[in-house]
Amino acid sequence: MDTQQIITADKSIPIDDHFKIIAGPGAGKTRFLVNHILNALHHSNRLGRNKKIACITYTNIGVETIVDRLDEGIEIDHSIQEIKQRIVTYVQNTSFVKQY
Template identity: 60%
Template sequence: MPITTINSDYKIADIDNNFKVSAGPGAGKTYWLVNHIKNILHTSNKLSITRRVACITYTNTAVETIYKRLGTSSSQVEVSTIHSFLYKHIVKPYVSFVAEQYNLDISEIDGHDNIVLSNYSFLKEWKERTGQQRINDDNIVSEAFNKLRWKIDNDELIARTPYPFKIGRYPIKNDSYLEYKKMTWEKGIIHHDDVLFF
């Protein structure tokens, strides 16, 4: 993709190509993007009721800002974060194809969240399923779940924590984090990070 230096009033003549905007804070990226979207809405002959402009941004705050600045022009624009876009257009329509493989209860799925299950009955079941009944500090377990980050390596989901969590002299087993993930899927809960996995 060629790099073009622009100012905030620049208009791209060829509106049919993808592009990436990169600039520092306060440089006018959002201002330019909103004007570019408006330009597309007024000049494109490819838009229709079912064909819209997709605008993917990093944060929910940016999504709200862009919608607000588009005003009445926003009906033919879908502004979302990458996670929301993937969930709506990839995960939700097609997750049924992998639901059985991951024991995912698709009847319970209602979006993606940053929910961390840590109630007593859930943690009790997790301890039993992972053979860690000796762990008695649920707050540390909850903290470990909150700090989990996931990596996909050769189609395998791998849990990562910033440091090993221990309760007394008992460390939380690394493979038990995947059991946590499986238990959430059984309840139809898709975490924010899961969107990229599925």
């Protein structure tokens, strides 16, 4: 069952849940995502020592904005376009993802 919630960019959601954000330009999607990544990096018990998180954006500007805002010494792999498309297609076609 899909559940949808309306949230603000500063709201926290459970860090171990899968999620999808649907919102228009200027709604705070990137700010929410950066806050969520930082929360997961600092509080998740599932990440282990490597602390790796997959974050997919549709534009390089999105990547640059997230990297600038995180300021955590993160590593970016820009060579995964095919994997990115497969993941996006999978997420769009699964019902386990909560929409916020």
